[in-house]
Amino acid sequence: MAVLSVQTTRQTVIGVLGAALAQTLFATFSYVVADVPGWLILAGITFVLSLIQIGPALVFIPTSIWLWGQDQLGMAIFVFLWGVIGVALVDYVVRPLLVSKGAHIPAVLAFLAAMGGLIEWGLVGVFLGPVVVAVCYEMILKWIEPDTLPH
Numbered sequence: 001m002a003v004l005s006v007q008t009t010r011q012t013v014i015g016v017l018g019a020a021l022a023q024t025l026f027a028t029f030s031y032v033v034a035d036v037p038g039w040l041i042l043a044g045i046t047f048v049l050s051l052i053q054i055g056p057a058l059v060f061i062p063t064s065i066w067l068w069g070q071d072q073l074g075m076a077i078f079v080f081l082w083g084v085i086g087v088a089l090v091d092y093v094v095r096p097l098l099v100s101k102g103a104h105i106p107a108v109l110a111f112l113a114a115m116g117g118l119i120e121w122g123l124v125g126v127f128l129g130p131v132v133v134a135v136c137y138e139m140i141l142k143w144i145e146p147d148t149l150p151h
Contacts, residue, residue, distance in 0.1 A: 008131055008134040008135055008138065009127075009131045012110075012127060012130045012131050012134060013127055014098070015095065015098035015110075015130075016051070016095065016098075016114070016126055016127055016130075017051070018094075018098050019050070019090070019091065019094045019095035019098050020047055020050040020051040020095075021047065022090050022094050023046070023047075023050040023056060023087055023090045023091055023094070023095075024043055024046045024047040024050055024056070026082075026086055026087050026090050027042075027043070027046045027056045027059065027060055027082075027083060027087045028042070028043040028046065029082070030060065030078060030079045030082040030083065030086075031043065031063065031079070033075075033078065034063075034067060034072070034075040034076075034078060034079050035075075036063055036066075036067070036079075042059050042063060045058075045059050046059045046060075050091070051123075051126075052123045052126065053114070053115075053118050053123075053126055055088075055091065056083065056087055057083065057084075057088075060079055060080065060082070060083030060087065061080065061083070063079055064076040064077070064079040064080035064083070067079060092111075095110075095111070095114070096108065096110045096111040096114075105130075105133065105134045105137045105138075109133060109137065110130050110133070110134070112133075113129040113130040113132070113133035113134070114126050114129050114130050115129075116129050116133075117129015117130065117132070
């Protein structure tokens with residue numbers, strides 16, 4: 001069980017970090033295409049906000065508003081739609097898939113565990129929630145395995 005716990009912890013952290021990186025790369029693409037000055041700083045802020053589950057909307061919405069104010073309506077719409085559709089899709093699909101694949105738990109359970117962990121323990125809960133749920137899930141599966149039942 002200790003080996004399983006370590007493996008689950010490692011994969012959960014990799015999943016959360018990987019999903020935040022994927023979300024950041026996806027959002028950064030729109031910043032570069034729109035030729036937003038300081039796109040590297042915006043990418044860093046996007047990564048941090050993605051990691052702590054606040055979300056990159058706090059970056060791409062003001063960026064699209066700024067572009068609109070610069071009379072770049074097409075690019076403003078592009079950045080906004082890319083963020084709402086593309087970046088959000090990465091968050092809602094990639095994160096649970098990465099966490100669930102590494103931790104061997106259903107994607108919906110991984111997502112709920114991350115959200116519950118965030119609500120209960122804050123930033124640490126994003127990692128801790130899926131780990132606790134994954135370890136408990138694996139323990140229950142081992143416990144009810146037909147090979148381990150007493151005869």
